[in-house]
Amino acid sequence: MSLDIKNLSGGYGQLTVLKDISFVVPDGTLTALVGLNGSGKSTTINHVIGLLNPKQGSITLNGLSLTQQPVDYKAQIAYIPEQPVVYEELTLKEHLALTIATYHLDEKIAWQRANELLKTFRLDDKLTWFPTHFSKGMRQKVMIVMAFITDAKLFIIDEPFLGLDVIAVNDLLTLIDNRKKQGVTFLLTTHVLDTIDKHADQFVYLKDGQVAAQGAASDFVTLVPELAVDEG
Numbered sequence: 580m581s582l583d584i585k586n587l588s589g590g591y592g593q594l595t596v597l598k599d600i601s602f603v604v605p606d607g608t609l610t611a612l613v614g615l616n617g618s619g620k621s622t623t624i625n626h627v628i629g630l631l632n633p634k635q636g637s638i639t640l641n642g643l644s645l646t647q648q649p650v651d652y653k654a655q656i657a658y659i660p661e662q663p664v665v666y667e668e669l670t671l672k673e674h675l676a677l678t679i680a681t682y683h684l685d686e687k688i689a690w691q692r693a694n695e696l697l698k699t700f701r702l703d704d705k706l707t708w709f710p711t712h713f714s715k716g717m718r719q720k721v722m723i724v725m726a727f728i729t730d731a732k733l734f735i736i737d738e739p740f741l742g743l744d745v746i747a748v749n750d751l752l753t754l755i756d757n758r759k760k761q762g763v764t765f766l767l768t769t770h771v772l773d774t775i776d777k778h779a780d781q782f783v784y785l786k787d788g789q790v791a792a793q794g795a796a797s798d799f800v801t802l803v804p805e806l807a808v809d810e811g
């Protein structure tokens with residue numbers, strides 16, 4: 580599904596953070612949203628998931644308008660936030676059951692998928708655990724498992740690699756690459772430039788709430804030399 584952001588201006592209350600941003604995330608591709616701290620990446624994502632209302636402009640997913648068809652639009656999206664959002668009173672198993680119910684997933688298929696994902700992220704013996712017993716990385720993994728048991732057509736992932744160990748980062752990148760091959764679309768924010776090089780199809784570079792550059796991932800270093808510092 581292709582995500583189309585047109586002339587979006589928005590922010591928080593009276594504060595306008597995003598100024599007239601436009602970009603398209605084409606069907607079955609991965610777009611990396613990059614920019615320095617405070618450039619507006621999370622604010623863009625907050626708009627795309629419908630947490631903030633645009634002051635101007637439109638957001639559509641394969642023609643479905645976020646403002647006019649919010650339920651149908653949101654049903655296509657899985658979102659992995661930068662800060663894991665978990666319910667302290669629910670076990671891991673109950674978190675997964677909640678996702679299965681919310682997305683109206685086929686129980687058998689979803690639990691099969693969940694069991695594979697739980698094994699991958701070494702959470703399969705923790706189904707009865709409550710989030711208070713989880714480390715930050717484990718909470719992040721719970722968010723990943725919840726997202727990847729859905730059949731969402733668009734995945735929005737905010738800073739996916741923060742707090743994950745190297746094995747989990749690799750496992751997540753493999754999951755992303757596999758879903759992308761099945762035609763799933765990804766928008767993710769990242770400070771890890773290696774991800775753009777190896778996994779993105781295109782990039783959008785935000786600067787002070789505006790799109791300063793966008794293009795093919797292979798042109799990133801040429802188009803955004805100021806960010807393309809050697810990561811060593």
Ligand SMILES: Nc1ncnc2c1ncn2[C@@H]1O[C@H](COP(=O)(O)OP(=O)(O)OP(=O)(O)O)[C@@H](O)[C@H]1O
Pocket residue numbers: 591594596614615616617618619620621622623
């Ligand atoms: N809840 C909020 N209320 C008011 N202003 C906010 C809020 N969240 C972010 N901002 C402001 O919006 C601007 C963009 O912030 P945003 O979080 O979108 O940046 P970012 O590119 O995601 O940064 P980072 O790389 O640090 O995560 C900043 O000036 C920030 O102070």
